[in-house]
Amino acid sequence: MKTLVIVTHPNIEQSRINKTWMEALQGHDNVTVHQLYATYPDKTIDAAKEQSLILAHDRIILQFPFYWYSTPSLLKEWFDVVLSYGWAYGEGGDKMHGKQLGVAVSTFGPAESYQHTGYNRYTMEELLKPIQATNNLIGTTFMTPFILNGVMHISEEQLKQNAADYVKYVTMQSVTV
Numbered sequence: 001m002k003t004l005v006i007v008t009h010p011n012i013e014q015s016r017i018n019k020t021w022m023e024a025l026q027g028h029d030n031v032t033v034h035q036l037y038a039t040y041p042d043k044t045i046d047a048a049k050e051q052s053l054i055l056a057h058d059r060i061i062l063q064f065p066f067y068w069y070s071t072p073s074l075l076k077e078w079f080d081v082v083l084s085y086g087w088a089y090g091e092g093g094d095k096m097h098g099k100q101l102g103v104a105v106s107t108f109g110p111a112e113s114y115q116h117t118g119y120n121r122y123t124m125e126e127l128l129k130p131i132q133a134t135n136n137l138i139g140t141t142f143m144t145p146f147i148l149n150g151v152m153h154i155s156e157e158q159l160k161q162n163a164a165d166y167v168k169y170v171t172m173q174s175v176t177v
């Protein structure tokens with residue numbers, strides 16, 4: 001099982017959570033960490049290069065901080081240019097069929113805010129539906145997302161444990177859906 005972790009954070013040096021997650025993955029066999037903003041400082045994504053990276057892996061994890069209830073913009077661009085017609089969907093578009101797709105997302109809002117009764121009014125599961133719908137169209141198996149809410153209130157000790165849990169999520173043999 002080869003796993004590609006696509007990290008999309010526009011300011012990874014200032015990051016606490018995503019940087020810790022990324023560093024925790026270093027040195028693990030069969031895990032490739034690929035940073036979009038570092039690879040494409042001019043934000044022009046090389047679709048062919050991204051597609052060959054995907055083809056070389058069995059599981060793709062999209063790791064990002066939640067921005068405006070969605071992904072940072074370069075990850076949206078990645079969807080737009082990499083998951084093309086005839087490659088990821090449509091006639092002949094079966095290149096991702098059978099792969100696994102996971103999501104790892106950190107949020108400022110605490111878990112209780114992502115409830116119908118909370119100030120964000122929608123659950124994370126609902127807000128991540130566009131990625132799940134994309135998963136359905138491209139024929140991947142959607143893994144239960146790995147979510148860390150309320151990042152301001154996570155202690156160093158909790159973050160250390162959470163990063164260890166994240167490594168387990170990325171490297172687990174069987175998928176939880």
Ligand SMILES: Cc1cc2nc3c(=O)[nH]c(=O)nc-3n(C[C@H](O)[C@H](O)[C@H](O)COP(=O)(O)O)c2cc1C
Pocket residue numbers: 009014015016017018019064065066067068069070105106107108109110151
């Ligand atoms: C432009 C921008 C938009 C954001 N939008 C949201 C949001 O919609 N919901 C939320 O809970 N947090 C939001 N945040 C907070 C980030 O998700 C949070 O800072 C990040 O997950 C922390 O991870 P890091 O330490 O890796 O940067 C936003 C932050 C920025 C800079």
